[in-house]
Amino acid sequence: MTGVAAITLGTAMCSVSTLLGLAVIWRFPTPFGYILNIVPYVLFLSTFTILVIGPRVLQRSPVLREQINSQLLIIVSQGGVVGCFTIFSAVFNLLSGTQQTIFILVMPLIKFVTKQNIANVAESYHEYVGPVVVFSVDLFNVFYASICMQASKSIMTTVIIMAADSFHLMLALQAIFHQTRNTATLPKPKSQSFIQELLSLMEKDVEVHPCGRRARLLAPFPLPLSDESRQVVMRFTRTGTFTNDTVINRRRSTKRNPGTNNSTNTATQNNQTAPSSAMVPLGPLASNTQDNNDTTKATSRDIIVDGLHTLFHSEYILLAEYIEFIIPMLYAPYLVALFHLPIAAYYPSTASMTLHKLKHTVTSFLIYGTIEFAAFVALVVVLKRKFGFSPLYQLAFVLETHMFAVQGHLFVWTITILHLTLAHYGL
Structure with missing residues (x-):
């Protein structure tokens, strides 16, 4: 426990010191300061981890070296997810209504590329690959879809976001039904x-x-x-x-x-x-x-x-759809709370927001969440008819048995995503 505390405090203090140094040497807020700090953060984390474990221990244990390298690759890849979605959001806010409608088509591409990258580097997680991808890439995608819906200047942007989610769901279901073609004898x-x-x-x-x-x-x-x-x-x-x-x-x-x-x-x-x-x-x-x-x-x-592959993919789709209807429902009350706080002036999404705009935005999120919930219910019904048992058992199993890991992912990434647009980060 002492070693974990040393790694955590050392990495945090050095990362904050790096941001302070950039602000003093360059300017404050540092443009894309949070993104620029990803590489130093990984370096500090690696350094303190090696120092706490001990260089000699690592030299004698190739297995431990492989495990640490794997974890660092995952962290770097997740940092890439942060960078991709943050840059996308920054560009999106600079565009006009028509340009936003066209540019939103880049989001599914970012989601696909980052998802494949995380899945490849998280090989050592075995059957936990699904939750890792869902609670990083899919979580980012849903949050930024909500943020883009809030900042969009055209209703078509919202329609495209919803259509893209439906298209991905249909492709996933098609893959499941295609994969079970050999199980027709069951x-x-x-x-x-x-x-x-x-x-x-x-x-x-x-x-x-x-x-x-x-x-x-x-x-x-x-x-x-x-x-x-x-x-x-x-x-x-x-x-x-x-x-x-x-x-x-x-x-x-x-x-x-x-x-x-x-x-x-x-x-x-x-x-x-x-x-x-x-x-x-x-x-x-x-x-x-x-x-x-x-x-x-x-x-x-x-x-x-x-059959095992099919059940694995079913679990992944359920987790992804669960996130897609839960996040908008949570983001709506968060936005209401943020609107009434003094710090709202430092968030682009609430700096110039009126009460009328807030009501309209919250209503849009609730409608979006309701549509996603309907899609989730339809998915449960389809999979139940396919498998002969309620797929909610799969979802409950993951959320219960992986409770601490899931809560850790949600806490870290939610705090990170919600604060990324803060003016102090220069994004």
């Missing part, structure tokens, strides 16, 4: 749900030779799983069919059976592991000499992997 939800049949297939297939497909199976950190869920994961990881022996991190559930002995706990820790890649290898391809029975089993394994 029984309909009337007899068994999608996930129940998937578990049944995994039980039957767990002892056969693995195929060459890959799927995310394990989390990068302990999760409070139920005893039944933990036993299922243990059973699959023991076989080696759905996990990999070449690992760099070891993680296990935080819940144990009351009667579990030490040897069982050790087995759990040694087997429930997180692989070094974002996707869990399922082994080499089956040889051409296998009989028809093995071919049938290989087909069932393809169904299993497609």
